[in-house]
Every structure is written in C-alpha cells, then in structure tokens.
Amino acid sequence: MTTRKIExxxxxxxxxxxxxxLMLALKVANAGISGSGQSYVLYAKFENIGxxxxxxxxxxxxxxxxxVASIDLDxxxxxxxxxxxxNEQYSNFPETSSVAILTSGLLGEQYLGLQPGxxxxxxxxxxxxxxxxxxxxAIVLEELxxxxxxxxxx
Amino acid sequence: MITEKLQNLxxxxxxxxxxxGRSGVMLFGxxxxxxxxxxGWPLLVKQLYVIGVLSLLIILVSGLFIGMVLALxxxxxxxxxxxxxxxxxxxxxxxxxxxxxxxTALLFAGRAGSAxxxxxxxxxxxxxLSGMEMMAVDPLRRxxxxxxxxxxxxxxxxxxxxxAVGILGGHLIGVxxxxxxxxxxxxxxxxxxxxxxDVVNGLIKSVVFxxxxxxxxxxxxxDAVPTSEGISRATTQTVVTASLTVLGFDFILTALMxxx
Numbered sequence: 001m002t003t004r005k006i007e008x009x010x011x012x013x014x015x016x017x018x019x020x021x022l023m024l025a026l027k028v029a030n031a032g033i034s035g036s037g038q039s040y041v042l043y044a045k046f047e048n049i050g051x052x053x054x055x056x057x058x059x060x061x062x063x064x065x066x067x068v069a070s071i072d073l074d075x076x077x078x079x080x081x082x083x084x085x086x087n088e089q090y091s092n093f094p095e096t097s098s099v100a101i102l103t104s105g106l107l108g109e110q111y112l113g114l115q116p117g118x119x120x121x122x123x124x125x126x127x128x129x130x131x132x133x134x135x136x137x138a139i140v141l142e143e144l145x146x147x148x149x150x151x152x153x154x
Numbered sequence: 155m156i157t158e159k160l161q162n163l164x165x166x167x168x169x170x171x172x173x174x175g176r177s178g179v180m181l182f183g184x185x186x187x188x189x190x191x192x193x194g195w196p197l198l199v200k201q202l203y204v205i206g207v208l209s210l211l212i213i214l215v216s217g218l219f220i221g222m223v224l225a226l227x228x229x230x231x232x233x234x235x236x237x238x239x240x241x242x243x244x245x246x247x248x249x250x251x252x253x254x255x256x257x258t259a260l261l262f263a264g265r266a267g268s269a270x271x272x273x274x275x276x277x278x279x280x281x282x283l284s285g286m287e288m289m290a291v292d293p294l295r296r297x298x299x300x301x302x303x304x305x306x307x308x309x310x311x312x313x314x315x316x317x318a319v320g321i322l323g324g325h326l327i328g329v330x331x332x333x334x335x336x337x338x339x340x341x342x343x344x345x346x347x348x349x350x351x352d353v354v355n356g357l358i359k360s361v362v363f364x365x366x367x368x369x370x371x372x373x374x375x376x377d378a379v380p381t382s383e384g385i386s387r388a389t390t391q392t393v394v395t396a397s398l399t400v401l402g403f404d405f406i407l408t409a410l411m412x413x414x
Contacts, residue, residue: 003196003199003200006199006200006203007199009203009207010199010202010203010206010207012207013202013206013207013210013308013311014311016210016315017310017311017312017314017315019318020311020314020315020317020318020319021314021353023318024250024314024317024318024321024353025349025353027340027344028246028250028321028343028344028347028353029344029347029348029349029352029353057345
C-alpha cells in the first residue's frame with residue numbers, strides 16, 4: 001500500500017520535471033518550431049556586415065522569414081558572403097529584391113531586412129542557391145561620426 | 155615547533171588523500187558490477203521519493219521567490235534604460251545558466267545531503283552495515299548505489315522545476331504587478347534563449363553538481379567516526395564541503411561553457 005503510494009508520487013515528480021523541461025525547451029527557448037520547416041538557401045554579398053551574427057533573423061516588413069545560416073569571407077574579393085536560410089513557405093522573391101543590414105532600435109541587435117522587388121516578364125524568381133545582387137551594408141556608427149566630423153570641418 | 159607544524163600538515167595531507175581514495179573505492183564498489191534491476195528498482199524508487207519528492211516543496215517555494223526577486227530587482231535597473239522589455243531574458247538566462255543549477259545544488263546539499271550523511275553514519279554507528287556484511291549483503295550495493303542514482307536522477311529534475319517555477323514567478327511580478335508587456339516578456343526571452351547554449355548547458359551543470367553533492371554526502375556518512383559527535387561533524391562537513399565544491403566547480407563550468 002505505502003509502496004504503491006510512493007511509486008505514484010515518484011511518477012508525479014518525474015512527470016512534473018518533464019513538463020518543466022518541455023516548458024523550458026518550447027516556451028522559453030522556442031526550439032523545434034523555427035527549425036522544423038523546410039527551407040531554401042540564398043546568398044548575399046556585403047561590403048560590411050557590422051554586428052550581424054549567425055542565426056540573426058531575416059525579416060520582411062518585420063515578419064521573420066528565415067535566419068542567417070553562416071557568414072564567410074569571399075577569398076577572391078575579400079568581401080563577406082552571408083548565407084541565408086529562408087522558409088520554403090516564402091519562396092517567390094524576384095531577383096530585383098534587395099537586402100539590407102538593419103538595427104532593431106538604437107542599441108538593439110542587427111538583422112537582415114529583405115525588401116521584395118517588382119516583377120515583370122524579364123524578371124526571374126530567386127531559386128535555391130541564387131544570390132541577391134542589391135545589398136546595403138550595415139551602418140557603422142564610428143564611420144558615420146567620422147563623416148559628420150569631416151563635413152563639419154569644411 | 156616548526157617540525158610539529160610540518161608533521162601536522164603532512165598528516166592532514168595524507169589523511170585527505172586517503173579520504174579521496176576511500177571515496178573513490180566506495181563509489182567504484184557501489185556502481186561497478188552486474189546490475190540487478192529486479193532487486194534494485196524498489197530501492198531506487200524509495201530513494202527517489204525520499205531524496206526527490208520530499209525536496210520538491212522547498213525547491214518550488216524558493217524557485218518562485220527567487221524568480222520574483224530577480225524580476226523586482228532587474229526591473230528597477232532596466233527601467234532606467236527604458237529596457238524593461240528585456241526583463242524576460244534577464245530572468246530566464248540568470249535562472250537557466252546560474253541560479254537554477256547552483257541554488258538547487260545548495261538547497262539539495264542542505265535538505266537531502268545532510269540527511270543522507272546522518273542516515274548512513276547512524277547505520278554505521280549502530281553496526282547495521284557490519285550486520286549486512288555478516289549476512290553476505292553488500293552494503294555498498296544495497297545502501298550506497300540506490301541513493302547515488304536517486305540523487306543523480308532527481309537533482310537535474312529538481313533544477314528544471316526550480317527554473318521553470320522561477321520564470322513563472324518572474325512573470326507574476328514583472329507582468330502582473332509591474333506592468334511589463336506580457337508578449338514582450340516571452341518573445342524577447344525566446345529570441346535570446348538558446349536550447350543548447352542555455353538549457354542543455356544548465357542541465358549539464360546540474361548533473362555535475364548532483365554527482366558532487368551526492369558523492370560527498372555518501373562518502374562523509376560512510377566514513378564518519380561512529381559516535382554521536384562524529385556523525386554531527388560528518389553532517390556539518392557534508393553541507394560545507396558540498397556547497398564550497400559546487401561553487402568552485404560552477405566557476406570552472408561557467409568559464410568553460412560561457413567564458414569563450
């Protein structure tokens with residue numbers, strides 16, 4: 001009788017702990033939801049990526065459509081190449097789309113802002129492995145301040 | 155006089171070294187060997203109840219209050235920068251990475267470790283352990299092994315319960331009382347907490363702490379001088395040594411996991 005009660009209480013303890021782990025994994029870390037869907041890959045070359053990191057979000061109009069998969073340096077031109085993984089659900093970006101490195105808020109983290117371009121009969125749709133040509137680099141605050149001071153000097 | 159001091163130093167060093175050796179031999183004898191699940195399972199469940207389930211109340215209450223205090227303290231600083239939206243990651247990261255594993259280990263050393271040491275020390279003082287050996291029952295396998303596994307299993311579970319309750323406590327104070335936006339509490343948390351970097355590393359920490367605390371508690375009990383004074387000293391030593399070792403290892407693990 002008491003053994004049975006103890007077994008039930010131990011079982012309840014383990015269930016509670018597993019529920020706590022699931023809450024931590026799903027609600028707090030938000031794993032499993034973002035990584036599950038199919039995705040395709042696009043590339044973009046920048047002059048300067050500023051503070052962009054792997055797993056930074058890619059947003060269209062503020063909605064997250066993918067994440068940065070990797071950031072490498074092109075060994076021919078020595079410019080950063082960003083590999084973007086975009087959700088299969090959003091697979092109809094035309095090749096006239098542009099991508100810019102933006103900052104959320106004044107001190108927030110940096111993200112990639114994707115701006116869909118126009119479509120006519122000569123414009124093709126970006127497919128897996130294509131590159132986006134129209135890119136705008138990150139604004140580096142120090143350069144901006146330097147320019148401002150230089151302009152004031154004149 | 156100097157030679158006497160040197161002698162004492164040497165003696166305590168050799169004693170400590172022998173103590174390490176005895177604890178290693180004890181753990182080896184308890185864990186290595188053919189497992190007998192049919193006999194071991196009821197003993198393990200009993201110890202899971204004593205060590206895990208009975209520690210649940212103190213873990214739940216202290217987790218809730220630590221989460222609430224974190225939210226309260228963090229809010230007063232963050233609101234100066236207008237960054238009270240970052241309260242979620244503050245509470246979640248400090249609980250997941252540090253406070254969950256460490257405070258659970260300290261509470262566990264006080265709540266379960268001291269009880270284990272006293273129990274085993276008293277078994278030794280009343281010669282129950284010798285009695286078992288006379289009946290050809292290995293006290294290492296019968297007494298030490300189920301308690302060790304019960305501790306190693308239940309402490310990570312307790313740490314997760316602690317962390318989850320702490321985050322809910324932070325939500326209670328931050329969102330329901332101080333008026334932080336509930337959506338941004340969760341969404342900034344989800345944006346900043348990583349499953350492997352934070353949740354799994356915290357879990358690894360608490361497994362390491364579990365081994366440390368339970369090993370020290372069992373060894374101090376098994377090695378206690380079998381008198382009432384010896385048992386009381388062993389119990390004190392368990393809490394002090396386990397707490398200090400946990401804090402030391404916490405620094406090393408933090409440096410390894412998050413330092414680079």
